[in-house]
Amino acid sequence: MYGTPLAIFLPSLAGGGAERMMLNLAQGAVAAGVAVDLVVGQAAGPYLALVPPGCTLVDLGAARVLGALPGLVRYLRRRRPRALLAAMDHANMVALWARVLARVPTRVCVSVRSNLSQEAAHSPFLAGRWMPWLARAFYPRADAVIAVSQGVADDLDRLLGVGRARILVIPNPVVTPELAALATAPADHPWLQPGTAPVILAAGRLAPQKDYPTLIRAFAALSAGRDLRLIILGEGPERTALESLIQQLGLADRVSLPGFRDNPFAYMSRARLFVLSSAWEGLPGVLIQAMACGTPVVSTDCPSGPREVLADGRYGPLVPVGAVEALAVAMALTLEQPPEPERLKARAADYGLEPVTRRYLEVLGCGSLAPGCDPT
Template sequence: MNTQRVALFMPSMRGGGAERVMLNLTYGLVERDVRVDLVLAQKDGTYLSRLPESVRVVDLRAKRVLTSIPALRRYLVQERPPTLLAAVAHTNLAALAARRLAQVPTRIVIGIHNTFSVASQGAAMKRSRALPYVARWLYPYADGIVAVSHGVADDLAQTVRLDRNRIEVVYNPVVTPELYQQAGEPFSHPWFNDEAVPVLLGVGRLSAQKNFPLLIRAVAKVREQRPVRLVILGEGDDRAALEALVHDLGLSDDVALPGFVDNPFAYMRHAQLFVLSSDWEGLPTVLIEALACGCPVVSTDCPSGPMEILDGGTYGMLVPMRDEDALAKAILASLDEPVRGELLQQRINEFTLDYATEQYTKVLHI
């Protein structure tokens, strides 16, 4: 029996792509009899209730990730986990700083889920603009570095001035048996009962990164040629602005923002088309999930991930970023001639939980 231990460090378990990836990874590790500590800056989030029973949740009781460093240092001194995997930019920095303060032999493996250069320059993320400079100081001390796509790895190496050979690429553990089970569950939304009008789907945090205004404006253009409806699942600071845009474009009866839902996969299974309109990503989990659910996809060719996932357009159309005309044309073309479901299923093997967990066990020395 495997008696290895590992700690996973996250800000919280609120709904999001990185959180869902960590949730899936806990299942993959537990199935291999690995003892898992889930260390959270703040014990909060909808995914907490879905963790495996054997996962031990450690609450650092901090308001922010960077203010959790003293508590994380205490955890490392007291528990001395052989390896700690941090999953997002601020947890990476906090973990490396805490290990230096704790003076313990714990291996720190850092994970990069977004295109570092773009994410650190976002107007809505002013605190993040110092990240490249701090990362250049701390990241070389990491014992392992994992990027979720080759594009993310290349960008990180250039932005933080790291040797590219130090960065390993492990695709996210996205496709799980639970995904297929949830995709088959019933859900209630009247638009999906009307086969005469196609339903488009967007999923993600309502934030500048996801550029849902682009999608909404593209839908307005599509509706000039044929009826469609749009459902955007997710919550975030941009809700009011998105609702105002929907109203201004006269789309209030045809665009819905139901908020965050626990099971987006049932929606993906029944939507006619999934659309990713982001300005930047790392490896967009929702794109892989849509493919697994058999939903045709259209995506902006943003840095980075969509190009890799869709293999240059083989498994779904790619369009230039921030081009509503191109996005509208791709939506129309994909509705007319969707990619076959059998072809979509061929793409997802590298994104299965079993494959990704196997790669992580090597990086984590389990």
């Protein structure tokens, strides 16, 4: 006998891409008639206000994801969900361990959001560098291993050695029905008002993965002799270093770091160009969201995701990681010859909420049960 049909487990509701995508999935599942428990180690973070109506929030009261293990075991014994989906590598491990300790028949699926090899190679923490070993030891015990892109799946195949057929590829549910309306909402930045200079936009955590120094240097080269502005949305540990670089390059009046915004779409729809400068990704949701707003995009050809999203460059230029000059040239060309917005929107629709949610529910064992998802 099962209890709640579907549980989604996250460490917190911090303002990251994984958290946003899991909230989107919860929204899609509820819309499909599936009851959802959103189980979080700690109910804290800027996305707390975005928990979808009809979704039950379960707070385990743990500041660290490993500390959520006892609470998750108790939750599984009490609620006995039919399926548990975990997102983010440390949460994936805790979910698999919790099922063993709880001794419940819950189907546990793990979602791998980024290129694990790259994450481990760049991690400053011992636990992060150990993650490939932990994945090899425990991910094969999951009922399904879900990668967000073909590149992430290929990387997992090399790491896990379980066979490529054992790894499912389901993209993120990036484009929600509300996105178009949110894109028309007012933008609270003075550079995005009518009659101002063209704005180039980036969005994501201020962290080494996003390689914003390359973008800032490329913007410095591009903006010489041009009236342009650069806005980078997000917060993170690299803020001080980025602010110092902006000062050194004399860009303080042309580059803005306004922090995290819960509605980046209002910025995307008003930007002349969106740029992803990452050193590595899993599936860059912000790139897809910018396309859904009809905004031209330029991206690094990093592992993994941008090449798949942009179809080998058919929807926007791809440049080598860390290549300042190539990025500046691609930005200039795209500003001069932008693609048709409707073409970009059509491509972004491939990552829509409804079709992606349907695929997740099928893998989780709820596809044939919605609406209602009979728990017996």
